Amino acid sequence: MKILIIGNSVAAIGAIEAIRSKDYSHEITVVSDEPYPVYSRPLISYLLAKEIKPSQIYYRSSDFYEKNKVKTILGKKVNKVFFDQKMIQLEDGEKVYYDCILLSTGGNPFIPKLEGIDKQGVFCFTKLNDVKRISSQIEKVKKVVVIGGGLIGIKAAEALKKRKKEVIIVELAKHILSLTMDETASSILEKALKKEGIEILTSDTVKEIIGDKEVEAVRLSSGKTIYTEMVIVAIGVLPNIEIFKESGLKIGKGIIVNERMETNLKDVYSAGDVTESYDLISGQYRTIPIWPNAYYQGKVAGSQMVGDKNYIYEGGLMMNSIEVANIPTISVGLVNPSSKDGFEVVKRIDKLSNEYRKILIKDDKIVGALFVGNIDRAGIITGLIRDKINVKRFKKDLVSNTFGLISLPQELRKERLYSLR
Numbered sequence: 080m081k082i083l084i085i086g087n088s089v090a091a092i093g094a095i096e097a098i099r100s101k102d103y104s105h106e107i108t109v110v111s112d113e114p115y116p117v118y119s120r121p122l123i124s125y126l127l128a129k130e131i132k133p134s135q136i137y138y139r140s141s142d143f144y145e146k147n148k149v150k151t152i153l154g155k156k157v158n159k160v161f162f163d164q165k166m167i168q169l170e171d172g173e174k175v176y177y178d179c180i181l182l183s184t185g186g187n188p189f190i191p192k193l194e195g196i197d198k199q200g201v202f203c204f205t206k207l208n209d210v211k212r213i214s215s216q217i218e219k220v221k222k223v224v225v226i227g228g229g230l231i232g233i234k235a236a237e238a239l240k241k242r243k244k245e246v247i248i249v250e251l252a253k254h255i256l257s258l259t260m261d262e263t264a265s266s267i268l269e270k271a272l273k274k275e276g277i278e279i280l281t282s283d284t285v286k287e288i289i290g291d292k293e294v295e296a297v298r299l300s301s302g303k304t305i306y307t308e309m310v311i312v313a314i315g316v317l318p319n320i321e322i323f324k325e326s327g328l329k330i331g332k333g334i335i336v337n338e339r340m341e342t343n344l345k346d347v348y349s350a351g352d353v354t355e356s357y358d359l360i361s362g363q364y365r366t367i368p369i370w371p372n373a374y375y376q377g378k379v380a381g382s383q384m385v386g387d388k389n390y391i392y393e394g395g396l397m398m399n400s401i402e403v404a405n406i407p408t409i410s411v412g413l414v415n416p417s418s419k420d421g422f423e424v425v426k427r428i429d430k431l432s433n434e435y436r437k438i439l440i441k442d443d444k445i446v447g448a449l450f451v452g453n454i455d456r457a458g459i460i461t462g463l464i465r466d467k468i469n470v471k472r473f474k475k476d477l478v479s480n481t482f483g484l485i486s487l488p489q490e491l492r493k494e495r496l497y498s499l500r
Contacts, residue, residue, distance in 0.1 A: 080105045080106070080178045080179060080384075080385075081105070081106045081108070081176065081177045081178045081179070082098065082105050082106065082107045082108070082177065082178070082179050082180070082181070082384060083108050083110070083167065083175060083177035083179070083180045083181070084107065084108070084109045084110070084180070084181045084183060085110050085111075085157055085160075085167065085180070085181070085182050085183065085184055086109075086110075086111060086182070086183035086184040086185055086319075086351070086353070087109050087110075087111035087113060087115075087116075087117050087151070087153065088117070088183045088184075088185045088351050088352075088373065088377075089117070089351065089370055089373045089374045089377065090181075090183035090185075090350035090351030090352075090373040090374065090376055090377035090380070091109055091117070091181070091183045091351075091377060092117055092139065092374065092377065093350070093373070093374040093375065093376065093377025093378040093380075093381065094181050094183070094350065094377040094378065094380050094381030094384070095107060095109075095147055095149060095377075095381065096147075096378070096381070097377070097378040097379075097380075097381030097382045097385075097387075097390070098381040098382075098384065098385050099147045099148075101382070101385050101387055102385050103148060105385060106148075106150070107147070107148065107149045107150065108149070108150045108151075108152065108175065108177070109144070109149055109150070109151050109152070109153075110151075110152045110153075110155065110157060110167070110169070110175065111151075111152070111153050111154070111155075112154065112155065112156040112157070113153065113154065113206065113207070113208070114153050114154030115137075115153065115207055116137055116139065116141070116143065116144070116151075116153075117137065117138065117139055117143070118136045118137050118138065118207055119136055119137075119138045120205065120206070120207075121370065122135070122136050123136070123204070123205075123206070123207060123209070123210045124204075124234035124235060124237065124238040125238070126207075126210050127210045127213060127214065127235070127238040127239070127242070128237070128238035128241040128242065129241070129242070130241070136207065152169070152173075152175070155169045155170060155171065155173075156169065156170040157169060157170075157322060158170050158322070159322065160322055160323060160326050162180075162326055162327060162328075162344050162347055163327075164176075165177050165178065165180070165346070167180075178346065179346045179348070179384050180346065180347055180348065181348045181349065181350060181377070181380050181381070181384070182323065182334060182342075182347065182348070182349040182350075182353060183349065183350050183351045183353065183373075183377060184318075184319040184320075184351075184353045185318075185319055185351055185352045185353055186205070186316035186317055186318055186319055186352040186353065186368055187205075187316065187317055187318075187319045187321075188203040188204075188205050188312065188313075188314075188315070188316055188317075189314045189315045189316065189317050190203070190312060191226075191312070191314060193285060193286070193287060193288055194286075194287045194288065195287055195288030195289060195290065195294075196288060196312075198288055198290050198292065198293060198294050199292055199293040199294065200216065200220075200290075200293050200294030200308055200309045200310060201288060201294060201309075201310045201312065202309070202310070202311055202312070203311070203312050203313070204231055204232075204234075204235040204311050204312075204313050205231065205316060213309075213311070216309065217239075217242055217244070217309075219308070220244060220308045220309045221244065221245060221308060222244065222245040222246075222247070222305075222306070222307045222308060222309075223236075223239050223244050223245070223246050223247070223307060223308075223309040223310070223311060224247050224249060224285070224297050224305055224307045224309070224310050224311070225239070225246060225247065225248045225249070225310075225311045225313055226249055226284070226285050226310065226311065226312050226313060226314060227248075227249075227250065227312070227313035227314040227315065228248045228249075228250030228252070228254075228255035228256065228257075228279065228281070229250075229255075229256060229257075229258060229259075229313065229314070229315060230256065230259065230399060230401055231313040231315070231316070232248055232250070232255075232311070232313035232314075233248070233255065233256065233268075233272070233401070233403055234401070235311050235313050236248050236272070236277050236311075237272075237275070237277070237403070237404070239311075240275055240276060240277055245276075245278075246276075246277045246278065247277075247278040247279075247280065247305060247307070248272075248277060248278070248279045248280065249280045249283055249284060249285055249297075249299065250279065250280065250281045250282075250283075250284075251281075251282070251283070251284040252281065252282070253281055253282055254266065254269065254281055255268065255269055255272075255279060255281065256268065256403075257415070258415075259399045259401075259410040259414060260408070260410060260414065260449065260451075261414055261415055261437065261449065263426075263428065263435055263437070264408065264410075264435055264437070264449055264451045267406070267433050267435060267451055267452075268403045268404065268406060268408070268451070271403065271404035271405075271406055271433070272403065272404050274404070275404050280299070280303075283299050283300055283301045283303070284299065284300050285297045285298070285299060285300075285310070286298050286299060286300045288310055289304075293308070294307060294308055294309060294310055295307075295308070297310060316352065316368060317332075318332060318333035318334070318352060318353045318354070318355070318366055319352075319353050320333060320334060320353060327343075327344060328342055328343065328344060328347070329342065329343040330355075331355045331364065332355055332365070332366055333352075333353055333354050333355035333366045334349040334353055334354050334355060335354075335355045335356075335364060336348070336349050336350075336354050336355070336356050336376075336392075338357070338379075338391040338392050338393060339379065339380075339383045339388075339391060339392070340354075340356075340376055340379050340380035340383060340392060341383070348380040348383065348384060349380070350373065350376035350377040350379070350380045351372075351373035351376055351377060352366065352368040352373060354366070354376065356376065356392065356394070356395060357392070357393070357394035357395070358394060358395065358396070358397070359393075359394040359395065359396055359464075359465060359467075360396065360397070360412045360413055360446050360447070360464070361413075367395040367396070367397055369395075369397070369398055369399065371398075372395045372396075372398075375392065375395075376392055376395075378390060379391060379392045396411055396412055396461070396464060396465060397410075397411070397412060398410070398411045398412070398461065400454075406433065406451060406452055407450075407451075407452070407454045408449075408450060408451045408452075408454070409448075409449075409450045409454045409457045410447075410448070410449050410450075411447060411448045411449075411457070411460065411461050411464060412439070412445075412446050412447035412448065412464055413439055413446045413447035414437070414439065414447050414448075414449050416439070416447075421441055421442075422439055422440065422441050422446075423439075423440040423441070423474075424437065424438070424439055424440070425437070425438045425440065425474055425475065425477055425478050426438065426478060427478040427479070429452075432452060432453075433451070433452050434451065434452035434453045435449070435450075435451040435452060436448075436449070436450055436451075436453070436477075436478040437449040437478070438460065438474070438477045438478055440470065440474060443469045443470060443471040443474070444464075444467050444468065444469060444470065445460060445463050445464045445468075445470055445477070446464065447464075448460045448461070448464065453480065455480075456482050456483060459482075459483065459484065460477065468491065472488055473486055473487065473488065
């Protein structure tokens with residue numbers, strides 16, 4: 080069988096490793112528009128900051144593809160897909176045929192329609208090439224404006240500050256990290272970032288990028304003008320679905336898949352950030368763009384492709400772990416529900432140590448958790464969320480520094496301990 084994988088992502092690696100753990104007879108081909116072996120996108124900020132060497136960005140050995148008998152077509156974009164013919168066409172006209180295909184094209188940065196967005200000195204920050212382009216210009220830059228105060232924007236800003244640049248984050252929402260943190264958590268992190276010398280402007284956004292050919296300044300919606308030589312666009316990432324839109328695939332915000340990572344088309348699977356899959360908290364299908372999720376989805380897809388039906392994807396949790404200004408944070412599930420109705424909040428804050436914990440409960444089950452500063456026991460809480468455990472008897476203990484397995488009722492404690500064996 081000829082297996083084709085579009086996208087050289089962590090989901091692709093999960094699929095390859097699952098397939099090769101069972102069978103070496105199937106042909107595997109990976110096509111990617113990036114020219115590099117698989118690398119860790121979460122590490123690109125550390126590479127820009129010069130905290131890691133370029134070789135450390137790669138998380139599989141240099142002979143990974145050779146050992147796993149994988150043919151690679153790297154640095155070539157897929158122009159068209161023909162699912163009815165089981166064939167794709169590359170940008171140079173080359174045709175690649177398959178028996179089974181995995182779509183793991185990941186996400187693309189959201190580019191706002193701003194006047195001046197195409198000027199020299201405007202960059203995104205999601206791929207290795209972005210780091211290389213920024214690094215080639217960084218030495219002649221004094222000040223950088225980062226559009227977006229989410230996960231990508233914060234890490235870009237910290238990396239640039241470590242390169243001795245003046246950095247200003249411009250965020251449309253009332254506070255940074257608005258999708259993963261509440262106002263209390265964001266306030267702690269904002270103070271820490273400002274202490275590092277990063278300026279933060281909230282409830283504002285860039286309306287125009289000014290300059291002749293190169294960036295000279297930005298004008299904000301508030302009317303303020305900031306003189307700068309570089310702009311980083313870090314508003315967010317959208318599923319990379321463009322070439323699939325008229326292909327017959329069922330698509331919402333992403334490619335819709337079932338628990339076997341199958342799409343609505345025969346022999347067409349999808350995994351990773353490009354998918355729309357089952358959310359354990361909401362019970363709905365949504366995009367969950369996180370690394371562990373993508374790898375496991377790829378593993379499920381690869382297993383299913385070669386006939387192993389034991390692996391299924393039961394659903395995922397939105398979960399983010401990020402260190403901001405040397406403060407570790409973890410958010411899981413719902414943190415800022417649109418409505419407060421039916422939710423109970425248990426939280427604790429230590430202003431001296433900047434430690435904050437918040438647990439969101441509905442119908443006596445945890446549906447969300449937020450840890451800032453001290454992230455111990457986050458794994459236990461995540462397990463309680465995933466397994467939908469009734470926490471009525473011990474919910475007041477959930478935010479205690481002493482909370483652990485010993486805090487659980489005896490019968491539940493035994494069950495948790497047994498599951499760790």
